Amino acid sequence: MNHNIYIYLLIMGGVTYLIRVLPLTLIRKQIKNRFLKSFLFYVPYVTLAVMTFPAIVDATSEPLAGLLALIIGIVLAWIGANLFQVSVACCVVVFLTELIMRYI
Amino acid sequence: MSRDIMKLENRKQFREGVRDGMPIALGYFAVAFSLGIMAKNVGLTAFQGLLASFLNNASAGEYAGFTLIAADAPYWEMAVVTFITNMRYLLMSCALSQKFSPDTPLIHRFLVGYDVTDEIFGITIARPGYLNPVYAYGAILVAIPGWALGTYFGVVAGNILPATVVSALSVALYGMFLAIIIPPAKKNKVVAVLIVICFAASYIFTKADIFAGISSGTKTIILTLLIAGGAALFFPVKEEEEGESAHES
Numbered sequence: 001m002n003h004n005i006y007i008y009l010l011i012m013g014g015v016t017y018l019i020r021v022l023p024l025t026l027i028r029k030q031i032k033n034r035f036l037k038s039f040l041f042y043v044p045y046v047t048l049a050v051m052t053f054p055a056i057v058d059a060t061s062e063p064l065a066g067l068l069a070l071i072i073g074i075v076l077a078w079i080g081a082n083l084f085q086v087s088v089a090c091c092v093v094v095f096l097t098e099l100i101m102r103y104i
Numbered sequence: 105m106s107r108d109i110m111k112l113e114n115r116k117q118f119r120e121g122v123r124d125g126m127p128i129a130l131g132y133f134a135v136a137f138s139l140g141i142m143a144k145n146v147g148l149t150a151f152q153g154l155l156a157s158f159l160n161n162a163s164a165g166e167y168a169g170f171t172l173i174a175a176d177a178p179y180w181e182m183a184v185v186t187f188i189t190n191m192r193y194l195l196m197s198c199a200l201s202q203k204f205s206p207d208t209p210l211i212h213r214f215l216v217g218y219d220v221t222d223e224i225f226g227i228t229i230a231r232p233g234y235l236n237p238v239y240a241y242g243a244i245l246v247a248i249p250g251w252a253l254g255t256y257f258g259v260v261a262g263n264i265l266p267a268t269v270v271s272a273l274s275v276a277l278y279g280m281f282l283a284i285i286i287p288p289a290k291k292n293k294v295v296a297v298l299i300v301i302c303f304a305a306s307y308i309f310t311k312a313d314i315f316a317g318i319s320s321g322t323k324t325i326i327l328t329l330l331i332a333g334g335a336a337l338f339f340p341v342k343e344e345e346e347g348e349s350a351h352e353s
Contacts, residue, residue, distance in 0.1 A: 009155055011186065019191065019193050023200075026201075029206075040202055044226065050323070051320075052282060053306055056278035060274065080287070085283075086279045086280065087279035098268055
């Protein structure tokens with residue numbers, strides 16, 4: 001190996017930190033432009049939704065378990081369960097589904 | 105007097121941050137654990153895995169970085185690949201920049217910027233009104249050790265946790281995402297429709313052969329630009345509407 005692992009790690013960490021901190025520190029004024037404001041308003045929902053599906057189905061050993069977790073998670077969040085409850089419920093659903101599927 | 109009130113408020117915010125950071129730490133531990141197994145495979149020590157996770161807090165970014173270490177890639181390549189795999193944080197930070205009150209001292213932007221992850225971003229952007237950085241610190245202080253120690257133990261003890269447990273824990277983060285995006289969708293029809301479109305588009309992007317060469321980080325960026333951009337063009341938010349739905353959760 002010709003390269004130093006610690007230099008690799010510093011490059012990774014440095015680049016990642018700059019990506020995160022530059023927008024935060026450079027954009028300090030409230031943005032007035034309506035399109036940009038709307039765009040930034042939609043960004044969180046779009047990014048999180050894109051990252052959730054189909055990743056949740058691919059994350060589990062059994063795709064069905066992930067799918068059930070997705071459905072139950074949506075229902076629970078819809079009726080007002082909080083972050084922790086939805087999160088733990090999804091884990092439990094996957095655990096039980098995969099347990100049951102092993103005995104069928 | 106007002107100082108005391110602020111202190112009390114900060115304490116409350118910190119506690120809420122810790123509370124919301126718990127499920128994140130749980131999910132992080134599981135994800136980082138599998139990342140640690142990968143770190144071990146490319147020859148990193150447990151300490152190096154721990155350090156990588158403390159410096160990066162980024163699953164896809166670290167994963168990509170480890171593959172480059174394994175390939176003994178040049179340093180510039182490491183910089184470019186890290187930039188590309190983590191570029192979605194650039195978008196998130198832009199959105200988060202608007203969440204800070206103009207009165208918040210600059211130092212907080214440097215500190216919160218250390219940990220703009222998918223999850224920390226998700227919970228901080230969902231806070232009502234301006235973000236109190238103390239809330240973010242509460243969450244970060246619980247979440248980061250979960251992430252870093254998960255990596256550490258992944259290297260040390262790759263196969264101790266049974267596969268069923270790892271599989272179950274791996275959806276904790278997605279459950280959290282749902283808890284963030286679904287409640288606003290109840291109040292805002294545009295957001296609800298967007299989520300359905302995102303699921304469909306993301307599914308096509310992930311499964312269709314023609315997009316096979318695109319990494320999941322790049323997929324997130326492309327779809328975010330397209331879908332959020334389209335929504336902003338056709339359904340620009342009104343001032344009041346933004347206040348209502350962005351800050352409820």
